[in-house]
Amino acid sequence: MTHLLQLNSNTASFADFKKNKEIPKIIEANVLKALSYYPELQNTHIRFEFKQHIKKSVMQAQPVALSLLRKKENRIYKINISALFRLTHTAIPIHQLPDSIMIGWIGHELGHIMDYESRSTWSIIGFGISYLLSKKFIQRAELTADTFAVNHGLGAYIIETKRFILEHADIPQAYKDRIARLYTSPDEIVEQVKALEEERELP
16 A cells, blocks of 8 residues: 555645644644645645544545635635544554545545535535435435545545445444445445546546
């Protein structure tokens, strides 16, 4: 995985991506690495916040509600991150996950923020309602986030993160089943990456 941990060649420094960001120091390196793949978000206001528990999720990207009343360029987003990664019989601090898994997970959540950035305030409100009510909408939303991540060069991280979840012996089966049911599979991401590479090779 050494090649995955190199600085994204499109950026001069991870520090460039700290602008308008609130990041817990213990995960700062991985967050900045993921952000380096999204130059469009360089000036976007994003808070990364640890939470003791996030229902049915490990990470969750959301707009800060009151900021939706502002102009789009002044919106604030937050990525909630479960402080503990819960296994079947125990739990570990989330920052103890391998770097590549954290980068993939955060990269997926940043894909959601890219989606939000393309939407009007009313569209985001509709997104939130539909996400709560429709399984098919969740599937489309998660595919959209993964597609943003793949198109921005994070495909290898996304594949590794999904395989880590689905193949980890100690992750609760109910969580694995939810991921398999609602999220893009590793094989589908592989196909997305191949298609993107083929497209870029065309004259």
